[in-house]
Amino acid sequence: MNADSEQSRSLWSEVRLPKFPQLQQSSRTDVLVIGGGIAGLSTAYELVQSGRKVMVVDRGPIGGGMTARTSAHLSYEIDDTYAELIAKHGERNARLYFDSQKAAVDRIEEICSAERMKCDFARIDLFVFAPDKKGRNELEDEIAAAAKVGFAGVEWAKAPLKGSNRGCLRFPEQARFHPLRYLAGLARAIKRDGGTLYANTPIVEIKETASGPVAKTESGKTIRAKAIVAATNSPIAHRLAVHTKQAPYRTYIVTLEAGTADVPDALIWDTDDPYHYVRSYQDGEEKLLLVGGEDHKSGESDDFSPRLARLEEWARRHFPGLGKVRHRWSGQIFEPADYLPFIGRSPGHKQVYIVSGDSGEGLTTGVAASLILPDLIAGRKNPWAAVYRPNRKIVQPSPLGTYVKDLADATRHLVAHALQAETTPDKIGRNEGAIVTMGGKKIAAFRDGRGKLHTRSAACTHVGCVVKWNSFERCWDCPCHGSQFGPLGDVLQAPAMAPLRDGK
Numbered sequence: 117m118n119a120d121s122e123q124s125r126s127l128w129s130e131v132r133l134p135k136f137p138q139l140q141q142s143s144r145t146d147v148l149v150i151g152g153g154i155a156g157l158s159t160a161y162e163l164v165q166s167g168r169k170v171m172v173v174d175r176g177p178i179g180g181g182m183t184a185r186t187s188a189h190l191s192y193e194i195d196d197t198y199a200e201l202i203a204k205h206g207e208r209n210a211r212l213y214f215d216s217q218k219a220a221v222d223r224i225e226e227i228c229s230a231e232r233m234k235c236d237f238a239r240i241d242l243f244v245f246a247p248d249k250k251g252r253n254e255l256e257d258e259i260a261a262a263a264k265v266g267f268a269g270v271e272w273a274k275a276p277l278k279g280s281n282r283g284c285l286r287f288p289e290q291a292r293f294h295p296l297r298y299l300a301g302l303a304r305a306i307k308r309d310g311g312t313l314y315a316n317t318p319i320v321e322i323k324e325t326a327s328g329p330v331a332k333t334e335s336g337k338t339i340r341a342k343a344i345v346a347a348t349n350s351p352i353a354h355r356l357a358v359h360t361k362q363a364p365y366r367t368y369i370v371t372l373e374a375g376t377a378d379v380p381d382a383l384i385w386d387t388d389d390p391y392h393y394v395r396s397y398q399d400g401e402e403k404l405l406l407v408g409g410e411d412h413k414s415g416e417s418d419d420f421s422p423r424l425a426r427l428e429e430w431a432r433r434h435f436p437g438l439g440k441v442r443h444r445w446s447g448q449i450f451e452p453a454d455y456l457p458f459i460g461r462s463p464g465h466k467q468v469y470i471v472s473g474d475s476g477e478g479l480t481t482g483v484a485a486s487l488i489l490p491d492l493i494a495g496r497k498n499p500w501a502a503v504y505r506p507n508r509k510i511v512q513p514s515p516l517g518t519y520v521k522d523l524a525d526a527t528r529h530l531v532a533h534a535l536q537a538e539t540t541p542d543k544i545g546r547n548e549g550a551i552v553t554m555g556g557k558k559i560a561a562f563r564d565g566r567g568k569l570h571t572r573s574a575a576c577t578h579v580g581c582v583v584k585w586n587s588f589e590r591c592w593d594c595p596c597h598g599s600q601f602g603p604l605g606d607v608l609q610a611p612a613m614a615p616l617r618d619g620k
Contacts (some may be wrong), residue, residue, distance in 0.1 A: 190291035329341055422448070540552060
């Protein structure tokens, strides 16, 4: 992924990871890991520790993807709630999911200690509070569900923020860290123990042969492996098998100086929809509050200013005394229709594996994948694998109405080539983009800072949906399956593997 090329910059991206070269020649390895985020590097780390020959490649810089755009909550409580998970998948599967997510946070702590990483890891409490009666009912259901899955120590508590609420639950032994410092530590350890890492090496094709899977790079190099892990946030190994089971959403984060506000070292969520999520960060004498939320379906809105303003207002209302805004950024998550991520063998493949459907728990899910995939690659049973299997049927979409709407939206964007254009080329300002009609075709038009108009086909190269301009990140978003492209059409995020085609 190359989300590092988006316009905004997160707090975490102020720390740069080690630089790695571009792959220059065709190669062989035991396991090829595509993706240099937390899922890819965590999996590579575990494989290298077990003695495997491992290669990691990324479309952009190692660590330049969505891991750097999270708020870095490490929690095995889930935003979709265990009450909902039990209702959809049963108590046994909910418990297995809980066990795997808890093991992921424990594993991060173990690695931080073993590798002596200075990445700001600490165990802290999570507080989830209800702003209304509906939320209170949800919390009452959740404390009962937590007991069923084995989540010890969950209790009613006072919410650590200003303003009235209808109740709050405390979830102990959650955690926070600095995600890029953690990735830097993983990358160094992988290289130290014999793994190889390559940046700026886009994969444009994956196929399986009699001798194993083969990946082809944009420059024509081939990488032959015994197994491939596509840890690309959104799958690239199969065109639609998983994409119809999840939907891309954009989320926003603002940081503010703590000022005179009482900012606790804790994770804080509410039960709103979309919900708000809060944590603090301290570097020396500087302390910041991070607040996120205002999620919306990718490509459905381009109204970032009021969303960011609402986040700031929410933060100042609940934490009086905050100082000025320091950072504003966004990220993209994938919401699985049945609340469970997808980890395991890619549908239709034998030795190609995927990690996707991160929802609000992408960091812990990425590490959970690293505790599952090495077993599957080695042909061993894993106690958690069945819960995450990518080929499962979505029998009970959650909620049904949202799932059906997301599928309908995808269809609408797929046929949008016949719809009216957004504007005309002459009305596009500098450093702005829009969908226009030229020669009877839908065109993604961008005018650069010098006034030159650049035109590309508006059809996403994944399955052909019409892309939308994202003025905050200054990129093109595909509302169907989450592909992202730079202003000039270069790929930033999968599942698309080829740039937008020439608009002529």
